[in-house]
Amino acid sequence: MKDKTIYLLHANICKALANPLRIEIIELLGEREVSFNDLQTETGALKSNLSQHLSLMVSSGLLVQRRDGLKAYFKLSSEKIAIACRMMREILIDNLNKQHEMIKHL
Amino acid sequence: MKDKTIYLLHANICKALANPLRIEIIELLGEREVSFNDLQTETGALKSNLSQHLSLMVSSGLLVQRRDGLKAYFKLSSEKIAIACRMMREILIDNLNKQHEMIKHL
DNA sequence: TTAATAGTTTACAAAACTATAAACAATATT
DNA sequence: AATATTGTTTATAGTTTTGTAAACTATTAA
Numbered sequence: 001m002k003d004k005t006i007y008l009l010h011a012n013i014c015k016a017l018a019n020p021l022r023i024e025i026i027e028l029l030g031e032r033e034v035s036f037n038d039l040q041t042e043t044g045a046l047k048s049n050l051s052q053h054l055s056l057m058v059s060s061g062l063l064v065q066r067r068d069g070l071k072a073y074f075k076l077s078s079e080k081i082a083i084a085c086r087m088m089r090e091i092l093i094d095n096l097n098k099q100h101e102m103i104k105h106l
Numbered sequence: 107m108k109d110k111t112i113y114l115l116h117a118n119i120c121k122a123l124a125n126p127l128r129i130e131i132i133e134l135l136g137e138r139e140v141s142f143n144d145l146q147t148e149t150g151a152l153k154s155n156l157s158q159h160l161s162l163m164v165s166s167g168l169l170v171q172r173r174d175g176l177k178a179y180f181k182l183s184s185e186k187i188a189i190a191c192r193m194m195r196e197i198l199i200d201n202l203n204k205q206h207e208m209i210k211h212l
Numbered sequence: 213t214t215a216a217t218a219g220t221t222t223a224c225a226a227a228a229c230t231a232t233a234a235a236c237a238a239t240a241t242t
Numbered sequence: 243a244a245t246a247t248t249g250t251t252t253a254t255a256g257t258t259t260t261g262t263a264a265a266c267t268a269t270t271a272a
Contacts, residue, residue, distance in 0.1 A: 002150075007126035010191075013198045014129070018120040019260085020113035036219065044108075049261055051220055061201035070218045070269050078200060084193040085116075091186050092119045095167035098183075125230085142249065155231055157250055176239055176248045 016060035017085065021045055022053050026076065026085050029063070033075040122166035123191065127151055127159050132182065132191050135169070139181040 017023065024043055028034055034042075040050050054074055057063040062081055066073045076082055123129065130149055134140055140148075146156050160180055163169040168187055172179045182188055 004126060007129045010129045010195055010198055011124055011126040013194050014120055014124040018117055018124040020110055020117040023113045023116045080193060080197050084190055087186060087190040087193060088119050089116055091184060092116055094184060
């Protein structure tokens with residue numbers, strides 16, 4: 001029987017991306033570090049909800065957190081994350097375009 | 107109020123990857139088309155379960171399905187999907203290596 | 213020390229996801 | 243026509259994810 005652990009771990013990384021707010025966070029982080037406060041302002045999310053999502057992203061290894069006094073700052077743990085995220089966006093756009101073509105040819 | 111539709115759609119693409127069996131399927135498909143039967147043999151999944159996952163992947167635009175008589179065949183709708191998937195795997199491996207380093211330095 | 217600020221954690225209900233089993237449909241074979 | 247093959251769909255029960263609200267913690271300021 002083949003070991004499926006790697007698929008489970010791999011799926012967990014994908015899961016950490018699989019939420020609209022978390023996608024928005026990744027795009028806001030882009031190349032730079034952003035404070036919790038700015039993330040809240042820009043996403044409009046509830047503090048508690050934002051904190052939960054950020055915590056999930058940190059513990060799944062997508063983000064790194066730093067604290068300075070009361071303030072918390074977050075950044076991507078690797079630029080590969082932004083790249084993978086952009087690639088998914090491309091797949092989405094391609095799909096939307098294909099659907100659009102389908103509809104046009106009716 | 108900013109429109110978040112794009113984040114929702116983007117997250118849906120990520121969700122379509124966010125399951126161990128679906129990751130395994132994507133890797134099996136790689137560059138080539140594979141029959142339902144072969145997918146079942148190689149994954150060891152239940153027919154009904156496999157069919158549900160494949161159906162989800164088709165409707166989310168990740169896969170294309172073809173039928174020939176009784177047989178069903180599946181392939182990736184774009185090679186970008188394999189690439190994105192490999193990139194996620196790299197992120198995973200990097201994370202595991204980082205964790206390993208952390209543990210070593212205790 | 214008290215109050216204010218900035219996040220975090222916990223509790224909980226609703227929604228989404230998953231695996232299994234059983235019923236079903238479509239095609240091919242006898 | 244009857245049977246077998248190859249999947250698909252539906253039903254269901256258990257699990258996970260999610261957003262909100264409330265309680266809590268840590269740091270800073272008065």
